[in-house]
Amino acid sequence: MTDTTNTDSAGGELLDRARALLSAHPVVDGHNDLPWALREQVRYDLDRRDIAADQSACLHTDLPRLRAGGVGAQFWSVYVRCSLAGDAAVSATLEQIDAVRQLALRYPSDLRLSYCADDMEAAREEGRIASLMGAEGGHSINCSLATLRALHRLGVRYMTLTHNFNVPWADSATDEPVAGGLTRFGEEVVREMNRVGMLVDLSHVSADTMRDALRVSEAPVLFSHSSARAVCDHPRNIPDDVLAALPANGGVAMATFVPKFILPAAAEWTRGAEANMRAHGFDALAHTPEAMEVHRAYEARCPRPRATVETVADHLDHMREVAGIDHIGIGGDFDGTAFTADGLQDVSGYPNLIAELLRRGWSEADLAKLTWHNAVRVLRDAESVARGLSVVRGPSNATVEELDG
Numbered sequence: 001m002t003d004t005t006n007t008d009s010a011g012g013e014l015l016d017r018a019r020a021l022l023s024a025h026p027v028v029d030g031h032n033d034l035p036w037a038l039r040e041q042v043r044y045d046l047d048r049r050d051i052a053a054d055q056s057a058c059l060h061t062d063l064p065r066l067r068a069g070g071v072g073a074q075f076w077s078v079y080v081r082c083s084l085a086g087d088a089a090v091s092a093t094l095e096q097i098d099a100v101r102q103l104a105l106r107y108p109s110d111l112r113l114s115y116c117a118d119d120m121e122a123a124r125e126e127g128r129i130a131s132l133m134g135a136e137g138g139h140s141i142n143c144s145l146a147t148l149r150a151l152h153r154l155g156v157r158y159m160t161l162t163h164n165f166n167v168p169w170a171d172s173a174t175d176e177p178v179a180g181g182l183t184r185f186g187e188e189v190v191r192e193m194n195r196v197g198m199l200v201d202l203s204h205v206s207a208d209t210m211r212d213a214l215r216v217s218e219a220p221v222l223f224s225h226s227s228a229r230a231v232c233d234h235p236r237n238i239p240d241d242v243l244a245a246l247p248a249n250g251g252v253a254m255a256t257f258v259p260k261f262i263l264p265a266a267a268e269w270t271r272g273a274e275a276n277m278r279a280h281g282f283d284a285l286a287h288t289p290e291a292m293e294v295h296r297a298y299e300a301r302c303p304r305p306r307a308t309v310e311t312v313a314d315h316l317d318h319m320r321e322v323a324g325i326d327h328i329g330i331g332g333d334f335d336g337t338a339f340t341a342d343g344l345q346d347v348s349g350y351p352n353l354i355a356e357l358l359r360r361g362w363s364e365a366d367l368a369k370l371t372w373h374n375a376v377r378v379l380r381d382a383e384s385v386a387r388g389l390s391v392v393r394g395p396s397n398a399t400v401e402e403l404d405g
Contacts, residue, residue, distance in 0.1 A: 028375035032074050059335055059346075065348040070371075071350065080140060081283075085139060087142060164204065170209050195386060214249055244322055253319055253328055258336075277295070316370070320366075
């Protein structure tokens with residue numbers, strides 16, 4: 001029998017160090033889809049999904065597990081499906097924003113609505129979790145810059161330019177390219193986001209859209225939940241030339257944990273699983289309890305390749321090497337994916353990742369940047385740019401018809 005005492009002891013020591021670090025420098029997670037899960041499962045009935053209690057049977061996220069995971073700030077995604085278009089997408093986005101506000105009102109000792117970097121720091125000092133919002137997909141503004149501004153006034157602090165399908169003014173990573181990146185109106189969207197202080201989120205967009213946005217943006221950009229394409233060649237990930245451009249821009253790329261984006265074998269398996277979901281009448285991205293029963297039956301027939309904490313750490317090692325330690329972060333995508341990585345099954349798992357990075361020789365100063373300081377800095381920098389631009393530029397009333405014909 002192999003003696004694992006020393007190994008177990010070392011692992012426990014690393015976990016203790018990880019938890020201590022997170023108590024001082026908690027995780028700012030770039031993307032969590034709890035609001036959509038609450039919409040899908042219980043239509044925002046928070047009595048039926050009381051996140052003050054253990055919700056592990058239905059969700060990746062609840063307050064006890066956020067605390068156990070060392071989460072100090074969360075960008076809640078106010079995502080709506082691409083099948084919702086026009087005013088229906090705008091209305092659904094407003095309902096998602098309302099859900100985040102309901103959560104903050106219901107759990108005031110745990111969650112603090114936050115609108116700026118100073119709010120994030122104040123929440124940390126108070127021992128509360130800073131709650132910010134990000135809109136996932138430009139379809140949420142229905143090609144209206146006034147709607148963009150309204151979302152910002154309601155507290156939305158980033159917008160992902162696309163989701164899984166193109167919008168009229170930007171190409172998605174997972175759709176056939178039409179615009180070749182950003183159209184003229186798409187560039188105007190980026191400029192207006194800079195002017196109001198809304199982070200330009202480049203997860204989900206095509207590589208050409210990433211490059212166009214970096215060329216146009218006067219403020220740091222964000223990748224709220226994307227990993228390294230050189231490590232896993234998936235279109236949802238970031239090419240090395242884009243990672244290498246982040247230092248000049250000041251942006252931050254937040255590594256995601258979704259197995260199909262980080263492990264090539266998992267990407268292949270997921271294509272079959274999603275086809276199976278559609279054959280049973282479910283949306284390919286569904287992960288309600290009923291949908292998960294279908295997934296589990298498929299997994300029993302066709303075992304799933306397992307991504308791990310080490311898989312995520314491989315991506316972060318590469319992203320640090322190419323972009324630099326000041327330009328990386330974490331964006332798990334919990335409650336937005338049917339499957340998670342081993343050791344990162346839910347929001348309580350962040351200490352496992354930090355322990356693995358400690359094992360690989362990451363310094364505590366670097367880890368503090370990864371977990372907290374980089375994300376706070378990028379929002380603060382965007383706020384500073386917005387203050388300067390607001391002096392020299394008024395609101396844009398451009399239309400997609402006017403700029404793109």
